[in-house]
Amino acid sequence: MAVPPILIVGGGLAGTALGWSLHERDVPFLILDPNEAGTCSKIAAGLVTPITGKRVKPSWRVEELLPVALRLYRTVEKLLSAEFYHERPLVRLFKEPREVEWWRGRAGATGLEQWVDANAPLVDSSLFHSEFGGFVQRQAGWLDTAAYLEASRVFFAKIGTWRQGVIVEDEVETLDHGIRWHGEDFSHVVFCRGAEQRTGSRFFSWLKFDCARGVIASLRVNLQESRIINRGCWLLPHTMGHWRAGSTYEFDLTTPMETSITDLHGKLSLLLRIPFEIGGTQAGIRPIIKHRQLVLGRHPAHPRVCLFNGLGSKGVLRAPFFAKMLAEHLLDDKPLEPVVDVRAND
Numbered sequence: 376m377a378v379p380p381i382l383i384v385g386g387g388l389a390g391t392a393l394g395w396s397l398h399e400r401d402v403p404f405l406i407l408d409p410n411e412a413g414t415c416s417k418i419a420a421g422l423v424t425p426i427t428g429k430r431v432k433p434s435w436r437v438e439e440l441l442p443v444a445l446r447l448y449r450t451v452e453k454l455l456s457a458e459f460y461h462e463r464p465l466v467r468l469f470k471e472p473r474e475v476e477w478w479r480g481r482a483g484a485t486g487l488e489q490w491v492d493a494n495a496p497l498v499d500s501s502l503f504h505s506e507f508g509g510f511v512q513r514q515a516g517w518l519d520t521a522a523y524l525e526a527s528r529v530f531f532a533k534i535g536t537w538r539q540g541v542i543v544e545d546e547v548e549t550l551d552h553g554i555r556w557h558g559e560d561f562s563h564v565v566f567c568r569g570a571e572q573r574t575g576s577r578f579f580s581w582l583k584f585d586c587a588r589g590v591i592a593s594l595r596v597n598l599q600e601s602r603i604i605n606r607g608c609w610l611l612p613h614t615m616g617h618w619r620a621g622s623t624y625e626f627d628l629t630t631p632m633e634t635s636i637t638d639l640h641g642k643l644s645l646l647l648r649i650p651f652e653i654g655g656t657q658a659g660i661r662p663i664i665k666h667r668q669l670v671l672g673r674h675p676a677h678p679r680v681c682l683f684n685g686l687g688s689k690g691v692l693r694a695p696f697f698a699k700m701l702a703e704h705l706l707d708d709k710p711l712e713p714v715v716d717v718r719a720n721d
């Protein structure tokens with residue numbers, strides 16, 4: 376008898392990475408997604424920044440996560456004859472003396488040198504504010520998330536593993552050996568609904584979401600620079616002559632858009648010395664779970680009902696590694712790390 380597929384609810388960075396992990400292992404699955412424009416994953420800048428944050432620290436587990444992420448994106452590129460992941464150096468400019476101090480405190484830390492190109496020039500100080508200096512990161516880059524997700528969707532649809540639709544949790548019947556939805560049987564359901572999971576969930580209502588909205592802009596600016604520049608906000612040379620800039624971080628999701636755009640404008644003024652103009656803007660809600668890096672795994676009472684969520688602002692880096700971990704858990708019974716296991720939040 377054929378093995379019933381795994382039902383994946385949501386085709387953002389989380390659901391798509393899980394789809395690829397299952398595809399690689401020849402395990403049947405079906406991604407169900409409404410295919411709406413402007414989702415969090417589609418508008419994201421897609422940046423991968425090994426050293427990050429105010430305190431200029433290596434990103435959480437970047438050494439383990441980055442090779443798995445690159446492997447997935449390169450494999451998909453090869454399979455689909457396309458390019459989605461663009462490796463680019465990133466110039467991190469310090470904004471204030473405190474950042475310089477934190478950075479000096481880290482200088483010489485083991486392993487840090489792999490992310491830093493000590494010989495690369497910084498920036499033209501007539502174009503950028505750079506009075507506190509900075510450093511150039513290597514192994515940074517960006518994923519063209521919209522292109523990657525669309526190409527993945529088209530491929531999955533062609534082989535019958537993607538379908539347009541929306542699942543209401545109440546319509547999911549839990550059985551002893553699987554789940555049933557609209558008369559179809561599946562071995563598991565994995566909810567990968569991003570920030571939409573935070574309201575009215577029948578299965579995961581105990582999770583404490585603390586989502587943050589982000590606004591991203593396209594920018595008109597006359598610059599010749601191929602690297603990503605960051606100084607309190609980032610500037611990404613997206614396609615020929617097209618710049619993206621961002622992003623804001625609002626935990627109060629009711630913040631007016633104008634406030635966020637003014638905030639972004641202010642940050643850009645502290646980065647750029649030359650005139651610029653904000654063009655179109657886009658906003659999305661980052662799925663963040665309080666006090667957790669991310670969560671995945673089985674529901675405590677319904678082991679066939681699963682979750683993969685909380686990727687926060689690092690979906691590109693984190694989704695492939697943890698999708699693989701979830702696939703190994705579901706298919707090989709490999710234990711989940713407690714730090715990410717959704718049941719640890721019960």
Ligand SMILES: Cc1cc2nc3c(=O)[nH]c(=O)nc-3n(C[C@H](O)[C@H](O)[C@H](O)COP(=O)(O)OP(=O)(O)OC[C@H]3O[C@@H](n4cnc5c(N)ncnc54)[C@H](O)[C@@H]3O)c2cc1C
Binds near residue numbers: 588
């Ligand atoms: C402004 C901004 C900038 C960002 N920049 C970066 C960055 O530079 N680098 C980075 O790594 N990350 C970045 N992020 C974060 C990144 O976008 C998220 O980590 C990631 O998109 C989360 O992916 P997800 O699949 O969990 O959620 P989502 O992208 O929200 O995907 C969830 C999917 O589920 C679908 N769905 C929801 N409910 C249902 C249902 N009931 N039935 C069927 N389908 C459903 C939705 O339509 C959607 O397609 C940024 C986010 C924002 C907002």
